[in-house]
Amino acid sequence: MRASQKGLDLHLDVPNSPTYLYCDKSRMEQIFTNLIENAVRYTEKGEISLTVQESTDAIRISIADTGIGIKKEDIPYLFERFYRVDKSCSRAHGGTGLGLSIVKNLIELHDGKIEVNSEVNEGTTIILTFPKK
Secondary structure (H helix, E strand, C coil), X not given: CHHHHHCCEEEEECCCCCCCCCCCHHHHHHHHHHHHHHHHHCCCCCEEXXXXXXXXXXXXXXXXXXXXXXCHHHHHHCCCXXXXXXXHHHHHHCCCXXXXXXXXXXXXXCCCEEEEXXXXXXXXXXXXXXXXX
């Protein structure tokens, strides 16, 4: 709803056939809710895309936005509890600094990995990789 209010385009790119991931459904909802809310929060114009790709041994999910981006030197600290990239920006957009720490923990509990690619004023892509079991 917030994405629609901001005039953001939402794109979903998923395989034509079902993709199965053995996981805790409520925890996956928590992961995606947090990541998509962050994408909407830090994107003022443009789009947010969610892409699902399946290989023989893994499922890769990416969430990309055209938002404000993150400085390269801040990326290693994103998953620390209470870390905020830009205090003034965080005050303007809200948040506690716990979301990404929780997300990383939940992903690791599913034997997954999280990766961040970002360019300031270009956007951010979060890539989740989960092994197929």
